[in-house]
Amino acid sequence: MDLYTLTAHEIRDMIKEKKISSKEATQAAINRINQVEDKVESYVTVLADEAVAQAEAVDAKIAKGEDVGALAGVPMALKDNMCTKNVLTTCSSKMLYNFKPPYDATVTEKLKNAGTVLLGKLNMDEFAMGSSTENSYFKKTKNPYDITKVPGGSSGGSAACVSADEAYFTLGSDTGGSIRQPASFCGCVGLKPTYGSVSRYGLIAFASSLDQIGPMTKDVKDCAMVLNHIAGYDAKDSTSVNIEHPDFEKALTGDIKGLKIGMPKEYFGAGIDSEITTAIIKAVENMKALGAEAADMSLPLNEYALPAYYMISSAEASSNLARFDGVKYGYRAEKFSDLLDLYCQTRSEGFGAEVKRRIMIGTYALSSGYYDAYYKKAQQVRTMVMNDFNKAFETYDVLVTPTSPTTAFGIGEKTSDPLKMYMGDICTVSVNIGGLPAIVIPCGYDKAGLPIGIQIIGKPFGEATVLNAAYALEKTITKVRPNL
Amino acid sequence: MNYETVIGLEVHAELSTKTKIFCSCKNEFGGEPNTRCCPVCTGMPGTLPVLNKAVVDYAIKAGLATNCSITKYGKQDRKNYFYPDLPKAYQISQFDLPLCQNGYIDINVDGETRRIGITRIHIEEDAGKLIHDDYSNESMADYNRCGVPLIEIVSEPDLRSPEEARVYLETLKSILEYTEVSDCKMQEGSLRCDVNVSLRPVGQKEFGTRCEMKNVNSFRAAVRAMEYEQKRQAEILDNGGVIVQETRRWDDVRGESIPMRSKEDAQDYRYFPEPDLVPIVVSDEWVEEIKGTIPEMPEQRKARYIGEYGLPEYDAFILTSSKKMADFFDATVSEGAKPKTASNWLMGDISKILNDKELEPADIPFTPAQLAKMIALIDKGTISNSAAKKVLDAMFAEPADPEALVEKLGLAQVSDEGAILQMVNDVLAQNPQSIVDYKAGKDRAMGFLVGQVMRVSKGKANPQMINKLLKEALDKA
Numbered sequence: 001m002d003l004y005t006l007t008a009h010e011i012r013d014m015i016k017e018k019k020i021s022s023k024e025a026t027q028a029a030i031n032r033i034n035q036v037e038d039k040v041e042s043y044v045t046v047l048a049d050e051a052v053a054q055a056e057a058v059d060a061k062i063a064k065g066e067d068v069g070a071l072a073g074v075p076m077a078l079k080d081n082m083c084t085k086n087v088l089t090t091c092s093s094k095m096l097y098n099f100k101p102p103y104d105a106t107v108t109e110k111l112k113n114a115g116t117v118l119l120g121k122l123n124m125d126e127f128a129m130g131s132s133t134e135n136s137y138f139k140k141t142k143n144p145y146d147i148t149k150v151p152g153g154s155s156g157g158s159a160a161c162v163s164a165d166e167a168y169f170t171l172g173s174d175t176g177g178s179i180r181q182p183a184s185f186c187g188c189v190g191l192k193p194t195y196g197s198v199s200r201y202g203l204i205a206f207a208s209s210l211d212q213i214g215p216m217t218k219d220v221k222d223c224a225m226v227l228n229h230i231a232g233y234d235a236k237d238s239t240s241v242n243i244e245h246p247d248f249e250k251a252l253t254g255d256i257k258g259l260k261i262g263m264p265k266e267y268f269g270a271g272i273d274s275e276i277t278t279a280i281i282k283a284v285e286n287m288k289a290l291g292a293e294a295a296d297m298s299l300p301l302n303e304y305a306l307p308a309y310y311m312i313s314s315a316e317a318s319s320n321l322a323r324f325d326g327v328k329y330g331y332r333a334e335k336f337s338d339l340l341d342l343y344c345q346t347r348s349e350g351f352g353a354e355v356k357r358r359i360m361i362g363t364y365a366l367s368s369g370y371y372d373a374y375y376k377k378a379q380q381v382r383t384m385v386m387n388d389f390n391k392a393f394e395t396y397d398v399l400v401t402p403t404s405p406t407t408a409f410g411i412g413e414k415t416s417d418p419l420k421m422y423m424g425d426i427c428t429v430s431v432n433i434g435g436l437p438a439i440v441i442p443c444g445y446d447k448a449g450l451p452i453g454i455q456i457i458g459k460p461f462g463e464a465t466v467l468n469a470a471y472a473l474e475k476t477i478t479k480v481r482p483n484l
Numbered sequence: 485m486n487y488e489t490v491i492g493l494e495v496h497a498e499l500s501t502k503t504k505i506f507c508s509c510k511n512e513f514g515g516e517p518n519t520r521c522c523p524v525c526t527g528m529p530g531t532l533p534v535l536n537k538a539v540v541d542y543a544i545k546a547g548l549a550t551n552c553s554i555t556k557y558g559k560q561d562r563k564n565y566f567y568p569d570l571p572k573a574y575q576i577s578q579f580d581l582p583l584c585q586n587g588y589i590d591i592n593v594d595g596e597t598r599r600i601g602i603t604r605i606h607i608e609e610d611a612g613k614l615i616h617d618d619y620s621n622e623s624m625a626d627y628n629r630c631g632v633p634l635i636e637i638v639s640e641p642d643l644r645s646p647e648e649a650r651v652y653l654e655t656l657k658s659i660l661e662y663t664e665v666s667d668c669k670m671q672e673g674s675l676r677c678d679v680n681v682s683l684r685p686v687g688q689k690e691f692g693t694r695c696e697m698k699n700v701n702s703f704r705a706a707v708r709a710m711e712y713e714q715k716r717q718a719e720i721l722d723n724g725g726v727i728v729q730e731t732r733r734w735d736d737v738r739g740e741s742i743p744m745r746s747k748e749d750a751q752d753y754r755y756f757p758e759p760d761l762v763p764i765v766v767s768d769e770w771v772e773e774i775k776g777t778i779p780e781m782p783e784q785r786k787a788r789y790i791g792e793y794g795l796p797e798y799d800a801f802i803l804t805s806s807k808k809m810a811d812f813f814d815a816t817v818s819e820g821a822k823p824k825t826a827s828n829w830l831m832g833d834i835s836k837i838l839n840d841k842e843l844e845p846a847d848i849p850f851t852p853a854q855l856a857k858m859i860a861l862i863d864k865g866t867i868s869n870s871a872a873k874k875v876l877d878a879m880f881a882e883p884a885d886p887e888a889l890v891e892k893l894g895l896a897q898v899s900d901e902g903a904i905l906q907m908v909n910d911v912l913a914q915n916p917q918s919i920v921d922y923k924a925g926k927d928r929a930m931g932f933l934v935g936q937v938m939r940v941s942k943g944k945a946n947p948q949m950i951n952k953l954l955k956e957a958l959d960k961a
Contacts, residue, residue, distance in 0.1 A: 083530045096529070103523045105530060204529040208759035237532050238761050316759055319564050322573030323527050327625065343566055366564075366754035375756060 003028035005481075008074050008168040008222040009249075015073040018062070022073025025168070026055035026117050029075045033119070033166045036484045039147050041139045042161035044080045045088050046120040051075060054117045069115025071229060076111065077167040079158045080121040081128055082213065083202040084108050087118075091204050092136035092157075093126045095350035096330045105202020106234045107171060107213050114229045119167050123157030126352045127321060128178055128206040130154050131424050134415055135354045142411070143185060144482035145450050149408035152182030158216045159186035164484055169217045169226050173203055175210045176309050177403070177428025180440040183216055184403035184453025187442040187482070189223045189470070190216045194460050195435035196241035198227075199234030205320040207313035208239075210432040220441060220471040224248035227463060243461060251464035252471040257291030259469060262396035264299040267427055276402045279444035279452040284400055286476040287469070297396065301388040304381045305430035310422060311365050311378035312433075317355075318362030324350065357418065382433050389434045398469050399457040402427050403440045407450035427455060437463045439470045443477055451480075485722060487683040489714050490691055491643035493706075495656060496634050497666040498610065498674040499542045504631035505609045506533030506576065511633065513672045517615070517626035525609075525631030527572035532760050535560070539633040540583065540764060543607045544774045546635055546665045547584025549781065550602045550656075554771050558583050558764040560607075563753045568625050569612040577636075579755040582606035583764065590783075591655045593648050600652050601640030610634050635665070641680065641691065646710035653677065653703050654805065658782045661807040669844070670702055679706055679734075681713040683721060692717075693727040697734045697741055709734040712741060785810055793823035802831055808845035812852055819856030826859065833873060837880055850883040858886040865946055871895040899946040901953070904937070907945065908953045911936045912961065919961050930954070 003011070003025055014020045030048050037043060058073040078084065081091045083101035085108075090096045104112065111118075125135035133141045133156025141156045143149040144164040151160040155172030159182035162170045172179040174192035183190025191214045198213045205211060215226035228249055233242040261284060268277055284294050326332035326346030333345030351359070365374035392399060404424055414421045431438045436457055443454040454473070458466035504511050507524035524531045544554055561579035587602035610632040615624045637656065643649045657675060660666040668675050682694035695713060700706045712734075717727055731750075732741040745751075780788075782804045789800035804810045809830060816826040834855075838845065858875055861867045867875065867890055878889045890896055898904060911933060912919060921929035937950045 081530075083528075089529075091529075099529070101523075101528065101530065103528070103531075201532050202530040205760075236534060238534050239532075239759075315756060319562055319574055319754070319756070322564060322566065323529065323571060325566060325568075325573060327568045328526070328571060329528075339568070363754065366756050368752050368754070371754075371756070 004032040004165045006168070007218045008071075008076070009225050011168050012071055012074050012225070015062070022055040022058040022062075022075075022117060023052060025073060026051050026075045026119070029119055029165075029167055032164075036164050037166060039484060040142050040144055040160050040164045040166065042123055042141050042151075042157040042164065042166055043077070043120045044090055044092060044123050044136075044138055044157070047087065047118055051117050051119050058115055058117065069113055071111070071225075072115030073117060074115070074168055075117040075119050077119045077122050077158070077161055077170045078108065079124055079155050079170070079172050081124060081173060081204040081206075082107055082171060083204065084118065084121065088121060089204070090121070090138070091127045092124045092138055093351065093355070094137045094331055095324045097137070099330050101202070103202065106199035106236060107230050108202060110230055122155075122161055122170060125154035125156070126355050127204070127317070128154040128173055128175055128211075129317070129354050129358050131177070131181055131421055132409070132411075132414065133157060133182070134411065135352055137352060140411060143408045143450070144484055145187060146408065146448070148410055149450065150185065150411050152185035152404070152408060154178040154182075155190075155216065156182045159183050159188055159190065162186075162216050162218060163188045163482060169215060169222055171213055171226075171230070172216045173206075173211055173213050174432065175206045175313055176432050177425050179214045179216060180428050180438060180453065180455060181404050181425070183440040184442075184451065184455075185408040187445075187451030187453075187480070188216055188218060189220055189439065189441045190214065191223050191227060191439045191463070191467070192431065192437065193227065193231060193463055194241075194437045195432075196239055197231045197245070197437070197461065197463065199232070199237040199240045201234055201236040205316075207316040208320060209316060210309075210313055212432075220439075220467060220474050221249065221252060223439065224252055224467045224471075227467070231463075241461075246464050248464055248467055251468055253468060254472045254475065256287060256469055256472040259287070259292040259465075260395065260397045261287060261292050261294040262297040262392055262399045263294060264302065264392070264399055264401060265296050266299055266302050267401035271426070272402050272405050273407070273446075275446045276405070276407070276452050280400065280402050280454050283443040283454050283473055283477070287473055290472050290476070292469075294400070295396075297392060299388050299392060299399075299430070301381075301384045302430045305385050305433045306422070306426055308378040308381035308385065309425070309429035309433055310361065311374050312382065314358045314362035315365045315375050315378075316362065318359045318366065321351075321355065321359060326350070354418070385430055385433045386435070389430075389436060393459045397458075398462075398466055401455045401457065403453040403455045404428075407446045407448070407452060431455075431457055436460060437466055439466045441470045441474055441477075442479065443473065445480055449480065486686045487718055487721065488686050488688075489645055489710075490641045490682045490684060490694075491646070491649045491710060492641035492680040492694075493639045493643070493649060493652065494678040494680070495637045495653070496676045497546075497637065497660055497668070499539060499633040499635060499665060500667050501536060501538040501542060501633055503536055503538075505536050505539050505607070505633035506631055509631065513669075513674075515628050517624070518628065520628040521630055526627045527630075533576060533758075535761060535764070536633065539607055540766070541774055542633070542665045543583045543605060543635050544766065544771060545663050545778060546637070546660060547587060547605050548771070548775055549659050549663045549665075549778055550584070550587040550589050550605070550637070552584035552587030552602055552605060554766055555581055555583050555585060555764075556766050557581070558766070560758040560761050560764070561755045562758050563755055565751055565753055567611070568623065569614050571612065571627060571630060575609060575611065576758050576761070577608035578606035583766075589652070589655055589659065591648070591651045593651050598642075598648065600642045603638040603640050605635050605637050608634050608636060641682075646707045646714065649679070649710055650703055650707050653706060655782075658805055658807065662781055663778060673701070676701060677706055679709055679713070681710055681717070682727070683714065683717045693729050695727065695729065696731045698731060698744065699734050701736065705734060705736045708736065708739060709741060712739065716741075782807075782810075789823070793817070795823060795827055799827050799831060803827060806845045812845060812848060815852030816855045816859075819853045821856040821859045822863075825863075826855070829855065829859065829876075833876055837876070841880075850879045854879060854883065854886055861886055861890060865899055866890065866897055867895050868897050868943070868947060870943070871897065894944075896944065897946050898941055898944045899949060901949065904941070904945050904949050905953050905957075907937050907940045908950070908957050911940060912957055919958060922958055930958075
C-alpha cells in the first residue's frame with residue numbers, strides 16, 4: 001500500500017496510533033510530488049526540506065509525549081494566496097513573484113497549531129481570477145484525470161494536488177466557485193463555508209464580501225475534519241461571525257432520513273451537459289433511497305446572480321488590488337519617468353490580462369455617474385438573490401445542483417472568450433452572493449472518464465447538514481482514481 | 485464693488501486614543517521612520533482592519549460637544565486614490581453616513597455671539613508621510629502615521645471673515661481640548677485645516693464660486709490664506725473675470741496660493757462601502773454613557789470664573805481658552821491661592837515664559853501646589869514681588885519647593901524692624917543733602933533714599949517697611 005493514497009484522517013489516526021511517523025507520511029507525499037509534479041504542475045513552491053524538518057520536529061514531540069495538536073504530522077498544502085510568514089506567497093502573479101509576507105494568515109496559524117506539516121504553496125489563477133488556472137503567471141496546472149484538460153479554477157492547484165495525491169489535504173479559496181468548480185473537475189471534495197465561518201485574515205483579497213477559505217480533500221470525512229480546525233471567530237476579521245460551531249466530524253452520521261432536498265429547475269435546463277444532469281439526478285435518487293425527500297422547485301432570481309457577481313467582485317477587486325503599485329513590495333517596473341509612470345508601468349507589466357480586465361470593469365462600475373447603475377444595482381440584486389434563497393430554505397434543508405455546465409474542458413479551449421469562461425460560473429456564483437455554505441463531491445464520471453461534481457447548498461451555518469448529506473451520498477458512489 | 489466673504493472650514497483633528505484606528509499599534513507622535521507600524525496599518529496584502537471602539541467614543545464625544553445628532557446606523561467607506569503615503573491605495577473614511585451630523589458651535593466675535601453650523605463629523609485613518617531628499621532626488625515613505633485616527637469636522641459656509649474663521653478655529657480647538665478628544669498640538673500636525681472661500685456681492689443670496697485651499701498648517705496661516713484668497717478673488721471679479729472652481733495649495737513662506745487642480749481634474753475617489761468592516765451601530769445607551777463623560781466646557785467655566793471668582797471677562801476668557809491653563813488655575817486656587825493673584829501670575833509672567841520658550845501650558849514643569857505656595861510666600865511677606873519672579877524662573881529651570889528655592893537663592897525678605905531701621909539711619913547719615921531736598925518738597929529724594937536702603941539690604945528689605953521707617957525718620961530729622 002502506498003501511504004500517499006491514504007486520506008488525511010487515516011494518516012492522522014495512524015500517526016496518533018504510532019503506526020507511522022509524520023516523516024514517513026511527509027516523505028511519501030514528497031516522493032509522490034517528485035513522481036507526478038512534472039505532469040500535474042500543481043505547486044508554485046515546494047517546501048520539501050522544510051516539511052521534512054517540520055515532520056521530524058513533530059515526531060520528536062510525539063516521542064516525548066508532548067501535545068502536538070489534533071492534526072499532528074499530517075502534511076498539507078495551501079493555495080498561494082494565503083499568507084505564510086517568510087514563505088513566498090505569490091497569488092500566482094508576477095506582481096508578487098518575490099513577496100514573502102511578514103506574518104501568517106489565521107488559517108496558516110491554526111493549521112500550524114493543529115500540528116500539520118506544510119508541503120508547499122499551490123498554483124491558482126492570478127489573484128484567484130479565473131476558472132481554469134490558466135491565468136497563473138508561473139505555470140498551467142493539469143487535470144490529473146486528463147492532463148490535456150484544465151483542473152478548473154481558481155483553486156486549480158489545490159484541487160489537482162489533492163486529487164493527484166500530492167498532499168493529504170489542501171485549502172482553497174472560493175469567491176464565485178473557485179473551490180467547488182475545480183473540486184468538480186478534479187474529482188475531489190471541496191467545501192465553501194458560510195461567509196464569516198472561516199477567518200479571511202491573511203487571505204490576499206480578491207473580493208472581500210465574497211471570499212471564503214475552505215478545505216479541499218480526498219473524502220467528506222477529511223473535509224469535516226479540516227473544517228473543524230479552520231472555522232471559528234477571529235478578532236482580526238471583523239466579518240467573521242462569533243457563533244459556536246458544532247464538531248463537523250461527529251456530525252457525520254450518514255443518516256439523511258427525511259432530509260428535504262430542493263432541485264432548482266433553473267439549474268437543470270438548457271446549457272447544462274445532459275451527462276451531468278443525468279449524474280446529478282441519479283445521485284439524488286441514491287439519496288432518496290437513503291430516506292431523503294426530493295422535489296423540483298424554483299429560484300427565479302438566481303439568473304441575475306452572475307452579472308451581479310461580476311459587478312461586485314470586480315468593483316471590490318479594483319480597490320483591493322490598488323495597493324500593488326511597485327512602491328512597497330513585489331514587482332516594480334525597471335524603467336519609469338515619474339510617479340504616475342511608475343504606477344502605470346508596474347501595473348501594466350505586473351498584472352496579467354484577466355486581472356487587468358477585472359480592474360477595468362470594477363473601476364468603471366464604481367466611477368461617479370455609473371455607481372448607481374452598476375455597483376448599487378448589483379447590491380440590490382444581491383439582496384433579492386438572498387431573499388430567493390431564504391424563501392427556499394423555509395421549505396428545504398438543502399438544495400442540489402450541478403457544479404459546472406461541463407466537465408473539465410481542454411487547456412486553451414476558452415482562453416480567447418472571457419464571456420464564455422464567465423458563463424461557466426453560472427452554477428456557483430449565487431452561493432457566494434447568498435453567503436451560503438456549499439459542498440461539491442464527485443457523483444459520477446462522463447464518457448471520457450472525467451469527474452462530475454454535485455453541489456449541495458445549505459442554509460447559513462448549515463455546514464454540518466451539507467457535510468452529512470454529502471457523507472451519505474459519498475457511500476453510494478464508486479470512486480475512480482486518476483491514472484497518472 | 486463690495487463683496488461679502490463666505491468661508492467654510494474642514495478641520496482634521498488627530499484623536500488622542502491610545503492605539504491606532506484599525507490595529508493595536510500605539511498612537512504616538514514621531515519615532516524613527518517605520519518603527520510604529522505593523523502589517524495592518526501598512527496595508528500588507530491579506531490584512532484586515534478592525535475598528536477601535538475608542539475612536540467611535542471620541543468622535544461621538546466631539547459630536548455631542550458640538551451639538552450634533554449621532555448617526556445610529558453608520559458605515560465606513562473606501563476613498564480610492566493612488567499616492568505612496570497611502571499603502572492600501574485607499575483611505576478608510578466615511579462617505580454618506582458620517583457619525584455625527586447637523587451640529588453647531590457658538591463663537592464670540594466683537595462681543596457678539598454667532599452660531600456656526602457643523603455639517604458633519606466623520607472618522608477616518610491618517611496617511612503616512614513622504615520625506616523628499618532634494619540632495620539625492622529621492623523620496624522616502626514613513627508609515628508611522630498610517631492609521632492614526634482622525635475626525636474631519638466640516639463647517640457650514642457660515643463664516644463671513646477671516647477673523648471670524650480664526651475665532652471659530654480657536655473655539656473648536658478649545659472644545660476638542662476640553663473634551664480631550666485631541667491634544668490639538670499644532671506643531672505635531674494634530675490639527676490641520678482646509679479652507680473654502682468664495683465671494684458674493686453684498687446683498688446677493690446665491691453663493692459665489694469657491695476655491696479650496698490645502699496645506700494650511702496653522703491658524704495664522706489659515707487667516708493669511710483666507711485674506712490672500714479674499715483679495716485675489718475680489719481683484720478677478722472687479723476686473724470682470726470669473727472665479728474658476730479649483731483647489732489651491734497655500735505656500736506660507738511666499739504668502740501666496742498656487743493652483744493644484746481644477747474642478748475638471750477633480751479626482752473621482754470611487755467611494756464604496758468598506759466590505760472588510762461591519763456597520764457601526766450606536767445605541768442610545770452608548771450615547772448617554774458618552775454624554776456623562778463630557779466635562780465642563782469653556783463657556784461654562786468662563787461664567788464660573790466671572791461669577792464665583794470675580795475675574796474680569798478678559799482674564800476669564802484667556803484662562804479658559806486653554807484647558808490645561810484653566811485646569812492649572814483651578815488647581816492653584818484650590819491649593820489656597822487667591823483667584824485674582826493666581827490669574828495674574830498665570831496670564832502674566834508664566835504665559836510670557838511659556839511664549840519665550842515656545843511651550844504649551846501642558847509643559848509647565850511645576851505643580852499648582854508649588855505655585856500656590858509661592859503666592860503664599862508673597863502674601864506672608866517672606867519674599868517681595870521682584871524676588872518672586874526670580875523664584876518663578878528657578879521653578880521653571882528646576883521645579884522644587886518654593887520655600888527651598890527662596891532659601892537657596894537667599895531671597896527671603898528682611899522684615900525685622902530693628903535691622904531695617906539701622907539701615908535707614910545709616911543711609912540718612914550718608915546722604916544729608918537728600919534730607920534737605922526732601923524737606924524742600926522734592927519727591928524724588930524719597931525714591932532715591934528707598935533705593936539706597938534697598939541696595940544696602942541687597943534687595944531683601946520689605947519695601948513697605950522701608951517706606952514707613954524712612955518716612956518716620958525723615959519727619960523726625
